[in-house]
Amino acid sequence: MGDALVRELMRVQLGLxxxxxxxxxxALGGLPLLFTVWPAGTHVAVAGxxxxxxxxxxxxxxxxxxxxxxxxxxxxxxxxxxxxxxGRPAERGTPR
Amino acid sequence: xxxxxxxxxxxxxxxTVAIGAxxxxxxxxxxxxxxxxxxxxxxxxxxxxxxxxxxxxSFLGVAGLILAYGAQMLWYPVGFAAGYxxxxxxxxxxxxxxxxxxxxxxxxxxxxxxxxxxxxxxFVLFIGWFYLLPQLQGAxxxxxxxTGAPSWVGVVLVGAVVTGNVAFxxxxxxxxxxxxxxxxxxxxxxxxAFFLLARWNDDGRPAIPVDDAWLAPAGGLVATYSLILAxxxxxxxxxxxxxxxxxxxxxxxxxxxxxxxxxLVGLFYLFPTVYGVLGRVYTPELATGxxxxxxxxxxxxxxxxxxxADALGALVAAGAFAAFLSTSNGLxxxxxxxxxxxxxxxxxxxxGPLTQFRAAALFAGAVPMGLALAVHGLNVxxxxxxxxxxxxxxxxxxxxxxxxxxxxxxxGAAAGILAGGGSAVVAVLWTIxxxxxxxxxxxxxxxxxxxxxxxxxAVMVSVSLATRRRIPGAVGAMLLRLHAPETLHTPETSRL
Numbered sequence: 138m139g140d141a142l143v144r145e146l147m148r149v150q151l152g153l154x155x156x157x158x159x160x161x162x163x164a165l166g167g168l169p170l171l172f173t174v175w176p177a178g179t180h181v182a183v184a185g186x187x188x189x190x191x192x193x194x195x196x197x198x199x200x201x202x203x204x205x206x207x208x209x210x211x212x213x214x215x216x217x218x219x220x221x222x223x224g225r226p227a228e229r230g231t232p233r
Numbered sequence: 234x235x236x237x238x239x240x241x242x243x244x245x246x247x248x249t250v251a252i253g254a255x256x257x258x259x260x261x262x263x264x265x266x267x268x269x270x271x272x273x274x275x276x277x278x279x280x281x282x283x284x285x286x287x288x289x290x291s292f293l294g295v296a297g298l299i300l301a302y303g304a305q306m307l308w309y310p311v312g313f314a315a316g317y318x319x320x321x322x323x324x325x326x327x328x329x330x331x332x333x334x335x336x337x338x339x340x341x342x343x344x345x346x347x348x349x350x351x352x353x354x355x356f357v358l359f360i361g362w363f364y365l366l367p368q369l370q371g372a373x374x375x376x377x378x379x380t381g382a383p384s385w386v387g388v389v390l391v392g393a394v395v396t397g398n399v400a401f402x403x404x405x406x407x408x409x410x411x412x413x414x415x416x417x418x419x420x421x422x423x424x425x426a427f428f429l430l431a432r433w434n435d436d437g438r439p440a441i442p443v444d445d446a447w448l449a450p451a452g453g454l455v456a457t458y459s460l461i462l463a464x465x466x467x468x469x470x471x472x473x474x475x476x477x478x479x480x481x482x483x484x485x486x487x488x489x490x491x492x493x494x495x496x497l498v499g500l501f502y503l504f505p506t507v508y509g510v511l512g513r514v515y516t517p518e519l520a521t522g523x524x525x526x527x528x529x530x531x532x533x534x535x536x537x538x539x540x541x542a543d544a545l546g547a548l549v550a551a552g553a554f555a556a557f558l559s560t561s562n563g564l565x566x567x568x569x570x571x572x573x574x575x576x577x578x579x580x581x582x583x584x585g586p587l588t589q590f591r592a593a594a595l596f597a598g599a600v601p602m603g604l605a606l607a608v609h610g611l612n613v614x615x616x617x618x619x620x621x622x623x624x625x626x627x628x629x630x631x632x633x634x635x636x637x638x639x640x641x642x643x644x645g646a647a648a649g650i651l652a653g654g655g656s657a658v659v660a661v662l663w664t665i666x667x668x669x670x671x672x673x674x675x676x677x678x679x680x681x682x683x684x685x686x687x688x689x690x691a692v693m694v695s696v697s698l699a700t701r702r703r704i705p706g707a708v709g710a711m712l713l714r715l716h717a718p719e720t721l722h723t724p725e726t727s728r729l
Contacts, residue, residue, distance in 0.1 A: 143713045151637050154322040169451035179448045189450040193307035194506045198499030201318050205492040216718045
């Protein structure tokens with residue numbers, strides 16, 4: 138296997154991880170800033186709960202799990218592409 | 234004193250010890266563990282990881298902090314869950330493919346430096362002990378509430394049970410026990426929560442006393458972002474988390490398991506908030522007192538005396554015990570393993586490996602017991618948060634750069650761990666043992682990650698660049714092994 142191929146795989150996988158990390162960092166990491174510049178937002182009620190409580194206490198968890206699911210799908214696809222390029226199948230859970 | 238609760242605690246403890254003692258006969262080495270792991274489904278394995286991860290901090294501490302300080306403390310559960318996303322994105326599959334069983338193993342495999350390995354060992358011990366401390370504190374607290382005995386009795390009792398279990402039983406192997414502990418903890422926090430919500434509804438939904446500071450999701454921005462950094466990035470550097478990953482047969486399954494873990498811990502973290510919020514109504518006095526007792530005391534306070542309150546009280550007490558038994562077992566096994574292998578093993582003693590491990594376990598258990606008896610009054614989640622800050626400032630940069638950047642050198646990694654992790658250690662010790670510093674310095678010491686994590690990355694990168702002639706020669710083959718799917722591994726990469 139050529140060094141260049143491994144570099145390419147790493148580049149693609151790191152790019153994917155960084156993009157998803159950026160989405161999560163902005164979506165979750167932006168909340169303290171958002172509610173600091175928009176304090177009235179802490180009193181907005183959605184479904185009977187104050188908005189920050191709904192976002193952080195409930196919505197954050199399925200959001201994180203969903204991000205994990207998306208990443209796993211895409212990372213596996215990248216690996217399958219890499220395996221196809223190298224010419225050997227990437228089967229799941231095959232013992233070495 | 235709640236007799237049901239005492240019975241529940243005793244049952245959980247005896248069951249854990251018995252299964253630990255039974256497990257040792259089945260599993261004797263890490264290769265047995267690997268073989269066993271192939272029979273465990275990713276869901277079972279994920280439940281085991283969740284069972285080991287959800288500690289006293291999650292079970293008791295989070296609800297208490299929410300009760301006392303409100304929405305800004307929701308960052309603890311969000312961060313504890315998000316830590317697994319960071320682990321998944323940046324390290325899960327490559328770390329499993331590295332074949333490392335401990336963090337010092339990874340240092341040695343990637344950078345081939347015995348000195349770096351010794352430094353990593355020191356940090357594993359520090360993080361492990363400061364993570365064990367709040368578990369034992371939580372045990373003392375729970376025992377005190379259930380029996381009325383002084384809290385040191387619970388600390389000593391649980392410390393002795395866990396130490397003995399690790400030294401003479403061995404829990405590491407018991408994936409099924411840890412998986413069971415996850416479902417027990419989920420049941421123990423969820424079922425009473427539904428009863429509490431029903432009670433609140435029947436009472437005509439009394440208003441929850443709030444103020445602006447309690448409702449707002451950020452106290453100070455620096456402290457909040459520091460906590461976010463520490464928890465998001467600290468999980469991957471916890472000693473007991475990595476060892477559990479070894480039970481995945483390959484990198485791809487490590488990834489799938491982590492995804493399920495994210496779902497399972499996220500499900501759990503929906504519930505502590507219920508206790509924190511309803512505690513404002515039924516146990517308001519705890520907001521200014523020992524807030525981390527709210528999960529244990531709320532069922533009785535809300536439901537009034539009776540069998541229902543006693544039964545739910547017993548359930549949460551059992552869940553709390555499951556929390557610190559499983560986490561302490563995992564942590565102590567990892568700490569004792571590193572201590573036996575990297576400290577006692579280097580001392581040229583004429584002991585056999587089993588004696589060595591037992592001596593290490595006894596010592597590894599005695600240190601946090603001493604700490605738990607000496608330190609009082611800190612919320613269990615806050616102490617755990619400090620351990621996360623140290624992990625995020627030492628092992629996180631080493632793992633991320635080691636996996637994704639071929640330019641990392643042993644000198645760079647060591648300098649970064651010393652600068653970032655060392656600063657975080659000083660901040661932790663200051664926060665726990667010294668009076669609070671004035672002004673902004675107090676925030677920066679109590680939540681150090683905002684400056685120690687960037688410091689660690691910056692030092693690690695710049696020292697590596699300055700020493701780039703010392704990049705390990707086999708780095709290309711190593712990175713191939715970390716990133717290529719196992720089916721593409723050749724005998725050459727597997728032997729690395």
